[in-house]
Amino acid sequence: MQITIRLLASYRQYLPQGHDAQGGYPLDVPAGSTVGDVLRHLPVPPDEPCTYIVNGRHAERKQALKAGDVLSVFPAVGGG
Amino acid sequence: MFGWHGRMLRVNLTSGEIREETFSEEVASKYFGARGLAIKVLLDGMDPQTDPLSPEALLVMATGPLTSTPTPTGNRYLAICKSPLTGALAYSNSGGVFPTMMKRSGYDLFVFEGKAANPVYLYVDERKAELRDATHLWGLDTHQTDDGIRAETSDDVSVACIGPAGENLALIAAIINDKHRAAARSGVGTVMGSKNLKAVAVRGDLKPALHDDKALRAVVREANQQLAADIRKGSTMRIYGTSYVPDVTNEAGIFPTFNFQYGQFEGTSKINGPTLKEHFLIRHTACYGCPLACARLTQVDGEVWGEKYAGQGEGPEYETIGSLGSACGIDNMAAITKANYLCNELGLDTISAGVTIACAMEMFTKGILSEEEIGRPLPFGDADGMIEMVKAAAHRRGFGDEIAQGSWRLASKYGHPEMSITAKKQEFPSYDARGLKGMGLLYATSNKGASHMAGDTAYTELFGVGKKIDGLTYDGKASLTKHFQDVFTIIDSAGLCVFVAVRYTLDTLNGYIPTRVTEMINHATGSDYTPESLLEAAERVYTLERLFLTKAGISRADDTLASRMMEPMPAGPIQGETFELDRLLDDYYVERGWDENGIPTREKLEALGVAQYA
Numbered sequence: 001m002q003i004t005i006r007l008l009a010s011y012r013q014y015l016p017q018g019h020d021a022q023g024g025y026p027l028d029v030p031a032g033s034t035v036g037d038v039l040r041h042l043p044v045p046p047d048e049p050c051t052y053i054v055n056g057r058h059a060e061r062k063q064a065l066k067a068g069d070v071l072s073v074f075p076a077v078g079g080g
Numbered sequence: 081m082f083g084w085h086g087r088m089l090r091v092n093l094t095s096g097e098i099r100e101e102t103f104s105e106e107v108a109s110k111y112f113g114a115r116g117l118a119i120k121v122l123l124d125g126m127d128p129q130t131d132p133l134s135p136e137a138l139l140v141m142a143t144g145p146l147t148s149t150p151t152p153t154g155n156r157y158l159a160i161c162k163s164p165l166t167g168a169l170a171y172s173n174s175g176g177v178f179p180t181m182m183k184r185s186g187y188d189l190f191v192f193e194g195k196a197a198n199p200v201y202l203y204v205d206e207r208k209a210e211l212r213d214a215t216h217l218w219g220l221d222t223h224q225t226d227d228g229i230r231a232e233t234s235d236d237v238s239v240a241c242i243g244p245a246g247e248n249l250a251l252i253a254a255i256i257n258d259k260h261r262a263a264a265r266s267g268v269g270t271v272m273g274s275k276n277l278k279a280v281a282v283r284g285d286l287k288p289a290l291h292d293d294k295a296l297r298a299v300v301r302e303a304n305q306q307l308a309a310d311i312r313k314g315s316t317m318r319i320y321g322t323s324y325v326p327d328v329t330n331e332a333g334i335f336p337t338f339n340f341q342y343g344q345f346e347g348t349s350k351i352n353g354p355t356l357k358e359h360f361l362i363r364h365t366a367c368y369g370c371p372l373a374c375a376r377l378t379q380v381d382g383e384v385w386g387e388k389y390a391g392q393g394e395g396p397e398y399e400t401i402g403s404l405g406s407a408c409g410i411d412n413m414a415a416i417t418k419a420n421y422l423c424n425e426l427g428l429d430t431i432s433a434g435v436t437i438a439c440a441m442e443m444f445t446k447g448i449l450s451e452e453e454i455g456r457p458l459p460f461g462d463a464d465g466m467i468e469m470v471k472a473a474a475h476r477r478g479f480g481d482e483i484a485q486g487s488w489r490l491a492s493k494y495g496h497p498e499m500s501i502t503a504k505k506q507e508f509p510s511y512d513a514r515g516l517k518g519m520g521l522l523y524a525t526s527n528k529g530a531s532h533m534a535g536d537t538a539y540t541e542l543f544g545v546g547k548k549i550d551g552l553t554y555d556g557k558a559s560l561t562k563h564f565q566d567v568f569t570i571i572d573s574a575g576l577c578v579f580v581a582v583r584y585t586l587d588t589l590n591g592y593i594p595t596r597v598t599e600m601i602n603h604a605t606g607s608d609y610t611p612e613s614l615l616e617a618a619e620r621v622y623t624l625e626r627l628f629l630t631k632a633g634i635s636r637a638d639d640t641l642a643s644r645m646m647e648p649m650p651a652g653p654i655q656g657e658t659f660e661l662d663r664l665l666d667d668y669y670v671e672r673g674w675d676e677n678g679i680p681t682r683e684k685l686e687a688l689g690v691a692q693y694a
Contacts, residue, residue, distance in 0.1 A: 006331065006611025008324075008327040008328055009316045009320065009324040009327060010314050010315070010316035010319050012354065013314065020543070022348070022349045045313060048328075049544070049545075051542075052544075054346030055653055056331055056332050056652065057332070057552070057654070058548065060255055070409070073329070075316050075582075076544045076546075076548075077316045077317055077545065078536070078544075078545040079317065079374075079539070079579040080325040080397065080398035080399065
């Protein structure tokens with residue numbers, strides 16, 4: 001199934017060429033993939049705490065994704 | 081005494097008398113830090129029902145025990161007084177260089193009372209304090225004032241001053257220090273203006289002795305190593321400063337748009353961090369001794385963006401982008417940046433200015449305000465109209481006089497208070513409360529009205545620092561908000577900056593426990609706080625502040641949110657979401673040990689050892 005990945009804030013630097021963070025980029029993942037499954041394969045530093053939301057809302061790592069979902073990922077920074 | 085000079089300077093502006101007062105280690109420990117000592121000074125020295133712009137009102141400038149120490153961002157001060165905007169307290173926090181220089185001038189606190197017959201400024205050079213005539217500075221903007229005072233004193237002074245907005249008693253006036261840093265909120269600059277106090281200029285090298293300098297430096301090294309590792313990995317705060325936030329809040333549907341009518345803004349990508357970095361950033365800058373360096377020195381090139389926007393300065397920060405930008409429907413980063421410069425130069429709070437202009441734009445759009453009343457059309461998205469309103473507000477010129485009063489007075493005057501996005505008459509920061517229940521409860525109950533700096537639960541409800549929790553749930557939010565308010569009281573009172581303190585001096589993985597900051601305070605002062613006893617000291621401060629509000633006539637009826645928050649968000653990820661404040665308030669008061677009207681109980685005051693103030 002296809003979902004959309006958006007890499008925000010300083011994670012923009014890891015965006016695949018030709019995509020902007022607003023639109024994100026499409027990613028094909030196996031049906032039944034969870035947030036955690038997808039996160040493991042994103043091009044962001046694995047040793048850095050990151051935060052993720054699905055369709056703009058809070059999500060858990062074990063949450064199953066659906067086709068068309070938007071997974072947005074940004075570093076856990078805060079402040080502003 | 082360690083970590084403190086144990087001295088405050090009391091300045092009677094009416095008589096011109098300046099005297100030193102001392103305070104004991106016991107007092108400094110019980111009434112912890114900048115906010116603790118300040119609320120004690122206010123409760124001891126003024127009737128909370130006093131008109132905040134009268135000579136009887138006090139204005140305190142306070143540093144903490146970690147201000148001017150090697151701690152990362154140990155360089156903050158607060159301006160504390162009764163707020164003319166809200167009628168509650170004002171405790172506005174700023175960095176730059178001034179806080180460290182104020183401490184090194186030989187004092188922990190300045191307390192101003194009375195009103196000078198003519199404009200004056202206070203000059204303090206290593207415990208030599210004098211009031212100087214400021215008649216020639218009155219009317220000047222903050223940059224001119226800063227330059228003028230340096231020229232006639234010393235180039236190494238640091239200046240905190242007001243601009244025309246404070247002089248003209250605009251209720252949303254800020255105190256600007258070092259030209260670009262603002263103790264912005266709640267009208268602290270207005271109070272300064274009401275006293276004919278144009279500026280405070282400080283210099284010196286008097287540092288309080290530290291109890292265990294070596295141990296403090298060891299703890300600081302740990303924090304700095306962690307911070308340096310983050311910067312090496314590509315720290316978001318270093319790359320973008322707070323301007324990275326629009327992308328995140330917009331994604332979550334809580335980025336204030338068209339005066340908080342919506343939570344997503346079509347023009348977000350034009351007013352975000354990458355745009356700022358690509359087109360306006362000169363370099364990042366730092367407050368005194370800060371290893372994070374989240375500030376941005378920027379420039380708007382007139383040849384590229386238009387001469388009317390040309391300028392150079394610092395900012396905009398996230399809150400300014402949200403308030404002067406998306407809330408006003410403006411996607412022109414050059415105009416937002418220019419308006420930010422103007423607010424700093426004229427001495428205005430960018431948040432209240434922006435959200436009040438957004439309110440006027442909504443009133444214009446809906447036909448409540450006419451072109452004749454405003455003196456021009458003022459639709460959403462009108463960047464030049466926004467800039468004109470900023471200038472007019474500072475000078476209280478034409479319709480600017482209405483903007484200068486803040487949105488609550490503006491919207492109420494025309495019979496539409498629902499268009500004022502405020503809590504206790506102070507404009508919201510740029511997080512729509514409907515998406516963050518802890519944050520909304522914070523706005524409603526904060527001792528200073530709507531403010532993210534009074535206990536920013538977005539750290540966990542949105543940004544997921546330590547642990548991410550769901551912003552939309554109500555469960556546990558009463559205790560969360562109470563805890564964050566107390567933790568932020570510690571950070572403020574210590575003299576630290578939130579940005580570094582939250583991530584590098586708290587245990588965020590286990591509930592935002594003040595672990596490392598407790599060690600820092602103990603090594604600096606010789607206190608023997610535990611994280612628990614430090615939280616209790618913060619709760620004492622917070623409760624005393626609330627007692628000041630109680631005595632000023634504020635109770636549960638005032639612990640409210642803009643009525644728009646009770647209406648469903650019309651679109652976006654949190655479409656349909658409302659804010660049900662009553663689901664949280666009772667629990668919050670129980671957490672605080674206050675009665676059902678939000679009044680601290682005698683039992684609670686006794687338990688905190690401050691029953692004498694009941």
